Amino acid sequence: MSNTLPTAIIGGGPVGLAAAAQLVKRNMPFVLFERGAHIGASVLSWEHVRMFSPWEFNVDSAAKDLLLETGWIAPEQDQMPTGKELVQLYLEPLSQLEQIKSFIHLESTVKAIYRKGFDKMKTAGRNTAPFMIEYETQGQKLHVEASAIIDATGTWLTPNPMSASGNFADGEKEHADHILYGIPDILESNKARYAGKNIVVVGSGHSAIQSLTLLHELKLQVPETTIHWVLRKKNVSEAFGGGENDGLPARGVLGSRANQFVQNGNVLVHTPFLIAQIKADEERSTLSLLGTKDSQDYSIDKIDEVIVATGARPDFTFLRELRYSADSAIESVPQLADLIDPNLHSCGTVRPHGEAELRQPEKNFYIVGSKSYGRAPTFLLATGYEQVRSVVAALAGDYEAAREVRLNLPETGVCSAPKSLLGENEAASCCTPKPKKLTFKPITVTTASDCCGSPQNDKEPSCCDSSK
Numbered sequence: 219m220s221n222t223l224p225t226a227i228i229g230g231g232p233v234g235l236a237a238a239a240q241l242v243k244r245n246m247p248f249v250l251f252e253r254g255a256h257i258g259a260s261v262l263s264w265e266h267v268r269m270f271s272p273w274e275f276n277v278d279s280a281a282k283d284l285l286l287e288t289g290w291i292a293p294e295q296d297q298m299p300t301g302k303e304l305v306q307l308y309l310e311p312l313s314q315l316e317q318i319k320s321f322i323h324l325e326s327t328v329k330a331i332y333r334k335g336f337d338k339m340k341t342a343g344r345n346t347a348p349f350m351i352e353y354e355t356q357g358q359k360l361h362v363e364a365s366a367i368i369d370a371t372g373t374w375l376t377p378n379p380m381s382a383s384g385n386f387a388d389g390e391k392e393h394a395d396h397i398l399y400g401i402p403d404i405l406e407s408n409k410a411r412y413a414g415k416n417i418v419v420v421g422s423g424h425s426a427i428q429s430l431t432l433l434h435e436l437k438l439q440v441p442e443t444t445i446h447w448v449l450r451k452k453n454v455s456e457a458f459g460g461g462e463n464d465g466l467p468a469r470g471v472l473g474s475r476a477n478q479f480v481q482n483g484n485v486l487v488h489t490p491f492l493i494a495q496i497k498a499d500e501e502r503s504t505l506s507l508l509g510t511k512d513s514q515d516y517s518i519d520k521i522d523e524v525i526v527a528t529g530a531r532p533d534f535t536f537l538r539e540l541r542y543s544a545d546s547a548i549e550s551v552p553q554l555a556d557l558i559d560p561n562l563h564s565c566g567t568v569r570p571h572g573e574a575e576l577r578q579p580e581k582n583f584y585i586v587g588s589k590s591y592g593r594a595p596t597f598l599l600a601t602g603y604e605q606v607r608s609v610v611a612a613l614a615g616d617y618e619a620a621r622e623v624r625l626n627l628p629e630t631g632v633c634s635a636p637k638s639l640l641g642e643n644e645a646a647s648c649c650t651p652k653p654k655k656l657t658f659k660p661i662t663v664t665t666a667s668d669c670c671g672s673p674q675n676d677k678e679p680s681c682c683d684s685s686k
């Protein structure tokens with residue numbers, strides 16, 4: 219394969235752009251495809267939401283170095299940006315850097331990636347064939363060759379439906395004009411839609427609680443607003459998180475607030491409610507949600523609007539001709555599953571990991587960023603930045619740098635893991651209760667001890683070498 223071919227980055231979110239910065243720092247050619255008309259398109263769909271991690275954790279180190287060279291003024295380390303500020307103050311200037319700008323293709327949706335001349339089944343010679351990327355832009359189908367692929371497409375564009383079946387609930391598509399997925403801008407652009415209405419929020423994660431917080435604010439302004447909260451969890455307290463033990467105080471506050479809204483009666487909880495159907499009420503001006511609660515038929519009637527925040531799932535459709543693997547439960551990169559499995563950890567903390575853990579069966583293909591976590595909701599940008607630093611080091615042949623993984627993450631302070639699951643490993647679990655901490659020392663892990671599959675490149679020593 220020609221070594222002048224670029225690395226193709228799919229997705230121009232924070233992690234895709236960090237990969238671009240890492241490649242610039244190593245003087246390696248790249249091309250970046252972004253579906254949206256703007257860089258950070260998915261972040262912009264939650265632009266009104268304030269992040270819970272401060273700037274300190276939100277800027278990639280290679281990107282920062284490049285930006286500082288041009289006189290960029292870094293935002294205050296301890297301030298928490300909104301999604302819009304993340305894009306305007308950081309991603310946008312990064313994307314405009316001379317070394318990056320001309321390699322970004324906006325409004326370019328990647329539809330398929332494959333090895334040139336190879337279908338998925340064909341093995342001999344596969345690793346030396348270039349990748350082909352098929353993308354659509356302005357109604358045209360185009361192709362480009364690449365030496366490596368970094369898939370940083372996130373999961374935001376493929377939200378889970380409201381039904382626990384994984385499929386849309388009956389009527390979910392039919393009543394789509396009364397349903398929004400994610401975190402709508404409740405206090406500004408969608409205010410008229412929600413003010414004084416009967417609204418149901420479905421889901422138990424941070425996104426659901428963000429929407430409840432905004433709706434609560436709206437209810438203080440327009441008291442006729444009614445807020446219902448539907449959870450599949452048995453007990454609503456499981457959704458409250460680590461509270462003041464959370465290493466990111468703003469994230470901890472989210473759960474504490476939700477608790478307060480439930481206690482003061484402003485949020486009506488329905489749990490464990492499994493939704494099966496959404497249908498128009500008899501008078502046809504409102505909707506009903508139907509399903510089961512504790513195995514009994516259950517419904518909420520006279521609803522105007524539903525906000526679905528039941529998480530998101532990775533999209534593998536454009537990878538069909540590549541040899542990729544994903545964990546059967548979490549749909550994450552397989553080696554990450556044990557680190558982020560919500561059955562074991564409700565923590566945002568994850569052991570430092572890099573290129574070795576992110577390897578796919580297809581050589582020089584990596585899934586990074588929030589997509590690497592699959593359905594687990596605990597991804598943090600700092601994790602993704604370290605992932606792409608390590609991946610790009612390996613692509614550059616700098617295996618020492620690829621293996622030395624450093625990560626400095628705040629913890630959630632949550633312990634949700636049953637002792638039976640943790641067993642002897644409880645002490646090592648990130649869910650072990652810890653005293654409140656706001657900052658953490660970087661942990662350095664050389665993954666030589668974390669045996670990690672076969673080397674990607676002929677020159678690379680195997681970390682499974684028994685002499686180690």
Ligand SMILES: Cc1cc2nc3c(=O)[nH]c(=O)nc-3n(C[C@H](O)[C@H](O)[C@H](O)COP(=O)(O)OP(=O)(O)OC[C@H]3O[C@@H](n4cnc5c(N)ncnc54)[C@H](O)[C@@H]3O)c2cc1C
Nearest residue numbers: 229231232233253259269270271328371372587588598599
């Ligand atoms: C409301 C909210 C608040 C969050 N707050 C924090 C926080 O405080 N701290 C923190 O560390 N993390 C936070 N996160 C988690 C995480 O950091 C973000 O989700 C982050 O945006 C993930 O970055 P990413 O680059 O992996 O993916 P994304 O930001 O989702 O970017 C993926 C990009 O790929 C593009 N794309 C998708 N498919 C294609 C395709 N086929 N072809 C071309 N382009 C494509 C999309 O348009 C998008 O721009 C938050 C997440 C949400 C939703």
